[in-house]
Amino acid sequence: MRADVAAPACRGRTASIGFARGPFIRLNARENSARTPGSPQDEALALRGAIQSSSEQIAELAAAAGGEATQILEFQVALLEDQDFIDPIFTSLVQGTPADTAWSSALDEQIADYDTASDEYLKARSSDLADLRDRVLRILHGGESLAPEIPSGAVICADDLPPSRFLEIDWSGGGGLALLRGSPTSHVAMLARARGIPMVVQLGSVPDAVIALLDGEGATLELNPNAEQIGLFERRREIHRRSRASARAILRRPAATWRGERIRLLINIQRVEDLEHADAQYADGIGLMRTEFLLSGPEGMPDEEAQYRTYDEVLRWADKRPVTIRTFDAGGDKPVSGFTPEGEANPFLGLRGLRLCLSRPDVFKVQLRALARAAVRGNLKVMFPMVTMAAELETARTVFTEIVTDLQARGIAAILPELGIMVEVPAAAMAIGDFKCAFFSIGSNDLAQYVLACDRSNGALGNLIDPLHPAVLELIARVAEHGRRAGVSVSLCGDMASDPRCIPALLHCELRELSVNASSLAQIKQTIGQLGHGGGGG
Amino acid sequence: MLETSANGPFVTGKVALVHAVGMHARPAVKLTKLAKRFQAQISIRASETADWINAKSVAKVMALRAPPNSTIEIKAFGEDADAAVAALIDLVSADFPDRDP
Numbered sequence: 001m002r003a004d005v006a007a008p009a010c011r012g013r014t015a016s017i018g019f020a021r022g023p024f025i026r027l028n029a030r031e032n033s034a035r036t037p038g039s040p041q042d043e044a045l046a047l048r049g050a051i052q053s054s055s056e057q058i059a060e061l062a063a064a065a066g067g068e069a070t071q072i073l074e075f076q077v078a079l080l081e082d083q084d085f086i087d088p089i090f091t092s093l094v095q096g097t098p099a100d101t102a103w104s105s106a107l108d109e110q111i112a113d114y115d116t117a118s119d120e121y122l123k124a125r126s127s128d129l130a131d132l133r134d135r136v137l138r139i140l141h142g143g144e145s146l147a148p149e150i151p152s153g154a155v156i157c158a159d160d161l162p163p164s165r166f167l168e169i170d171w172s173g174g175g176g177l178a179l180l181r182g183s184p185t186s187h188v189a190m191l192a193r194a195r196g197i198p199m200v201v202q203l204g205s206v207p208d209a210v211i212a213l214l215d216g217e218g219a220t221l222e223l224n225p226n227a228e229q230i231g232l233f234e235r236r237r238e239i240h241r242r243s244r245a246s247a248r249a250i251l252r253r254p255a256a257t258w259r260g261e262r263i264r265l266l267i268n269i270q271r272v273e274d275l276e277h278a279d280a281q282y283a284d285g286i287g288l289m290r291t292e293f294l295l296s297g298p299e300g301m302p303d304e305e306a307q308y309r310t311y312d313e314v315l316r317w318a319d320k321r322p323v324t325i326r327t328f329d330a331g332g333d334k335p336v337s338g339f340t341p342e343g344e345a346n347p348f349l350g351l352r353g354l355r356l357c358l359s360r361p362d363v364f365k366v367q368l369r370a371l372a373r374a375a376v377r378g379n380l381k382v383m384f385p386m387v388t389m390a391a392e393l394e395t396a397r398t399v400f401t402e403i404v405t406d407l408q409a410r411g412i413a414a415i416l417p418e419l420g421i422m423v424e425v426p427a428a429a430m431a432i433g434d435f436k437c438a439f440f441s442i443g444s445n446d447l448a449q450y451v452l453a454c455d456r457s458n459g460a461l462g463n464l465i466d467p468l469h470p471a472v473l474e475l476i477a478r479v480a481e482h483g484r485r486a487g488v489s490v491s492l493c494g495d496m497a498s499d500p501r502c503i504p505a506l507l508h509c510e511l512r513e514l515s516v517n518a519s520s521l522a523q524i525k526q527t528i529g530q531l532g533h534g535g536g537g538g
Numbered sequence: 539m540l541e542t543s544a545n546g547p548f549v550t551g552k553v554a555l556v557h558a559v560g561m562h563a564r565p566a567v568k569l570t571k572l573a574k575r576f577q578a579q580i581s582i583r584a585s586e587t588a589d590w591i592n593a594k595s596v597a598k599v600m601a602l603r604a605p606p607n608s609t610i611e612i613k614a615f616g617e618d619a620d621a622a623v624a625a626l627i628d629l630v631s632a633d634f635p636d637r638d639p
Contacts, residue, residue, distance in 0.1 A: 075563040075596065078570055084595035110597065117603070121562055125600075128563075343559075 009220040010203045012178070013462065015189035017216040018198030019237040020176025021230070022153035024212035024223060027161070035141050037098035044090055047099040050139040055080050057135065072337065075125075076132045100140045107133035121343035150175075155212035155221070161188050167296070171197055176214035178203055178221045183459035185445070185495075187333050193498065194270050196277070196519040202459055247522030251282040256528040258507050263528050266322075266515040268493055272310060275317050277518035282525075285321035285379075287515020288441065288493040289314060291328055291367070295336045301363060307370035315378030322379045324441065324515075326422065327367055327396075329353050329385035332446075333457050339363060348455065353386020353422075358395055365403060372404045372414040383420040383441055388427050390434040393419070422493075426451050429475040432482045440479055441515070444494025448472045467496045468505055477509040484510060491515055500527040507531065549619040551612045553630045555584075561604035565634045570596045572629055578616030580626070584608050593626070 037043055055077055062073035079085060085106070092102045107129055114126035150156065152173030158165075160182045169175075177192055182201035192199040198216030209223035213233045217240065222229050256263040266287030267280055274280065294302040294310065302310075315323055330336040331352025339360065344350040357364035371382050384396050397419055407414035423429050424443035432440070444467050449456040451472050454465040466472075476492065483490035491513035496502040498520035506514065507528070516524050557565050561584070573580045573593040581590035584604035590613065591598040604610060610630055614622045629635075 072563060074567050078567045078596040082570070082595045082597050084592050085597040113601070119560075119603070121559055122600075122603070125563060 007223055007225075009222045010178075010206050012200040012203035012219050012221065013184055014199075014216055014219040015179075015182065015184040015186075015201045016177075016192040016197060016199035017240075018176070018196060019216065019233070019240060020153070020155050020174060020198050020212075020214040021233065021237075022155050022175060022212065023151050024209040025150055025154045025156050026208065027156055027158040027165075035098070035100055037100075040093050040096060043093045043097075043099040043102075046140055047090070047093065047103060047136075050099070050103075050136045051080050051086070053139050054132070054135045058132075072128055076128060079129075079132065100137055103136055103140070104133060119343070123343075155214045157206060157212075157221075160186075166191050167293075171195055176200075176216065178206065178212070178214055180204060180206060181459060183457055183462065185456040185462075185465060186459075187457065190445075190495070191270065193495075193519065194268065194274060194517045202462075244522065247526050248279065250526045250529060251279060251522045253525075253529075255284070256525045256532070258528055258532045261512055263507070264491070264513040265521060265525055265528075266324075266491070266493075266513065267518045267521060268515050269314070269518070272313055274518060275314070279521045280518040283321070283518070283521060286314065286318055286323040287491055287513070289323060289325045291326060292330055292334055292336070295328060295330060295339060300338065301366070304366050304370045304373075307367060308373050311370060311374035311380070312377050315374060315380060318378060320379060322381060324381040324383055324420070324439075325371060326383050326385055327354065327371075328357055328363065329422075331356050331386075348449070354384040354392055354396060355386060355388075357384075358392065358399075361399070365399065368400050368403045369407065369414075371417065372400070372407055373412065375415045375417040376413045381418040381420060381439060383422055383439070385422045385443070386424060386446070387421040387435070388425045390431075390436070393421055393435055393437060423447065423479050424450070426475060429479050432479050433486075437488070439489045439491070440483055442476055442479055442490065442492040442494065442511075444472070444476070444492055444496040447475060447494070448496075451475065467494070467499075467502060473505055473509060476506070476511070480510040489513060498524065500524065503527045504531060548613045548615050549623045550614075551623040551627050553610050553612070553627045555604055555606060555608050555610050555630060556633050558606060560606045560608070561599060561602050561610075563600065565630075566596050566599040568634045569626065569629060570594055570599055572625055573622065576614070576616070576618045576622035576625070578614040578619040578622045580612065580614045580619075580622050582613075582626075583611050586611070 058073050058076050062070045089102050089106045093099060111126045111129045114122050114129060117123050150169055153175045155176045155178055156169065157178045159180050161177065161179060166188050176198040179201045180203050183189065184201055189199060189201065198214055200214060200216060200219050200221060203221055206221065207223060211224055213222040213225050213229065215233065215236060222233065225233065256265060264284045266285045267283040268288040269275060269286060270290050271293045294307060311325060331340045331350060332348045340356060341351050351359060374380055384393060387393055401416055404414050404416045418438035420437045420439035420441060421428065421435055422443045423432065423440050424446035426447065428435065429447065445456055448465060448467045452465055452469060454461040456465055480490050490511065492506060492511055493515035496506060497514040498516040500523060503524065514524065555561060570593065580593040582593045583590050584602045591602065593599065612623050612626050
């Protein structure tokens, strides 16, 4: 076969649009298993070295992590120092078993044992052991004691990727993400869209390569491309870039309108750095600022001062525009060690969002104090996630009011900001009239997941989890209609708002405020503009 | 429910596991770390019919799967066996506190 004959492209599903051309890097150590075993003595030496390096790496991670994470990492270190566990592995090396095989089979045996435990907590430990297994294997295989170096702009390929790993990667030089499994509705896909990183999921199996072309629009991955493939790829990228450029021109135009009504377009941010996106400045405000990133810092739970500075920075950026900050929405698919409960059989239906915060006043009150102080600095609104009943909102309001009174009594500038709730539990959408608050924000991702009974992180349900399902739209219309009658503003901040295909339906549901990723702002404004000029607006 | 007694060359003791989730990673790590501070050979078991396991092995201690409210039996053999059993009983009965034991 000639080198310039085009290899067929691997096809997956789009999780985030965009284009990436760069070195192809695999993250999963278990995949590149080519390793030539040496003599039993060499193997013992290699394994001892790998265990030693792993111990050091984990100890470093533990020191940086703090809190509950440290305890879990300490378990891994303890296992590496457990002679009853380690010695039999070295014994099998003497009998000629290669180091990686001996190590894997010992760990796999433990993992299988934990997997069959009836106790959810013990089951969850099996992923810690898999992590430990892979860490040592990575060192044995690569002969390197660090995770593979990721060159700038690389197309990163993995089986799946936890959100924490995504955040560790330096995306400042571009790059893309190609997942063999994964799902477009996962948390990591959401992060990729927010950062404008192209991502394709469910690629199946992919051979190794040096260079890759990732097309997030066509959902294709081309490996070791020839000149013709590169040419076509660059042409598609150029078309995409031009449509982005014309979208940006649209951003500079006055506000979007539809049927004579102004449509407010706000942005969602995951962290303060998202405000650096070139399009962010054109937003009518921040419709959703997530605060979970504050929980994953190296120092564990953030103190009041650090939170206050973060909120203040965002309010200063927004100037007079509104900023809606959502209180910690941990739990579900966003576990935070030391905060979210371990071993829940059904975390999406468990102690998450406001439920968790109300059960952890030690964490919640610190956040509310920081928010009450920040509220005097700008146009702040605060919303509570995952609210089921009006009583939860009222409890949170009482706690918040007490905090404000207390701060003021101590002479500290603080006010109670406007309070609202996320509407994402179907019960809240059905009984929307029960909630007395200043605004509603529809979280369509979770609302769709709960209405359709589809875990949004489960890729196998991709076709079922359709946010345009009439049942989902009916609930959205119900909330919007209640808002109109009661004079309470209603916005939608889920992925639907960033999806041009969903815009007509949302406008027909009487929604007039949408909060989107900064990278989608131009496209959504353009979509509304086209609809407004008779292009399918009905 | 704390008791120790000398039984032949062994020092033995019993203590109730009051930890809410039983012998999980955190308690197991603390118990093995403490056990390793002693020269004595230390074994534990979570029921009278079970095999004794090495209290210095975190893999074995986790494999006990000791549920909350089970009784942990401890036996130690060696020069500092008395101190070892006392320290382990202290740790388990105080529900694995975060101070350095």
